[in-house]
Amino acid sequence: MTDTTLREMRWWDIEAVLALEYELFPEDAWSPGMFWSELAHARGPAATRRYVVAEADDGRIVGYAGLAAAGGLGDVQTIAAARDRWGTGLGSRLLTDLLQHATAFECEEVLLEVRVDNPRAQKLYERFGFEPIGFRRGYYQPGNVDALVMRLSMHDERGVPRQGTEING
Numbered sequence: 345m346t347d348t349t350l351r352e353m354r355w356w357d358i359e360a361v362l363a364l365e366y367e368l369f370p371e372d373a374w375s376p377g378m379f380w381s382e383l384a385h386a387r388g389p390a391a392t393r394r395y396v397v398a399e400a401d402d403g404r405i406v407g408y409a410g411l412a413a414a415g416g417l418g419d420v421q422t423i424a425a426a427r428d429r430w431g432t433g434l435g436s437r438l439l440t441d442l443l444q445h446a447t448a449f450e451c452e453e454v455l456l457e458v459r460v461d462n463p464r465a466q467k468l469y470e471r472f473g474f475e476p477i478g479f480r481r482g483y484y485q486p487g488n489v490d491a492l493v494m495r496l497s498m499h500d501e502r503g504v505p506r507q508g509t510e511i512n513g
């Protein structure tokens with residue numbers, strides 16, 4: 345297995361990211377325009393997005409993730425690892441990166457939606473302290489699959505800021 349580096353996603357990564365997107369989210373893949381639009385808000389002093397890619401040392405893009413932040417609220421927009429990297433800790437590294445940026449964006453809490461039929465991703469989020477807070481019925485179309493909404497408070501029960509790492513090892 346090659347080494348993998350996390351770095352900011354740039355527009356020239358979109359093609360490789362879309363190849364993974366179509367493979368991993370065949371029913372509800374984002375369009376190129378959605379990534380272009382997100383990246384337009386990811387730079388400069390007024391940036392409200394963090395988009396990151398995982399690049400193997402042979403240059404292959406093997407993962408990506410994105411966070412939107414506004415008014416103290418963060419939202420995990422997307423997170424994905426190439427299938428041959430599942431179970432290597434890459435998903436955890438990507439989520440750690442997003443949560444560190446949520447702290448930098450001064451988010452009080454971070455929300456996300458995850459398909460109810462995606463226990464692997466739910467488990468990843470639970471390991472970081474995300475808790476289920478409700479459902480959005482039929483959120484994923486055209487399959488009409490419900491979303492589980494999960495929430496992470498960026499402060500622990502003593503009010504101490506979280507560092508964006510796993511809590512249960």
Ligand SMILES: CC(C)(COP(=O)(O)OP(=O)(O)OC[C@H]1O[C@@H](n2cnc3c(N)ncnc32)[C@H](O)[C@@H]1OP(=O)(O)O)[C@@H](O)C(=O)NCCC(=O)NCCS
Nearest residue numbers: 368423424425429430431432433434435436458464465467
């Ligand atoms: C969800 C997803 C991002 C998880 O990525 P991942 O790289 O498999 O995540 P991790 O490797 O960090 O964690 C998965 C497992 O590997 C284990 N793991 C973590 N670090 C590890 C390491 N360094 N070495 C080996 N295994 C490790 C974890 O303990 C975890 O095991 P568990 O789930 O049995 O507790 C990935 O499965 C994916 O891209 N799925 C398709 C897209 C998707 O569903 N995205 C979420 C949309 S809401």
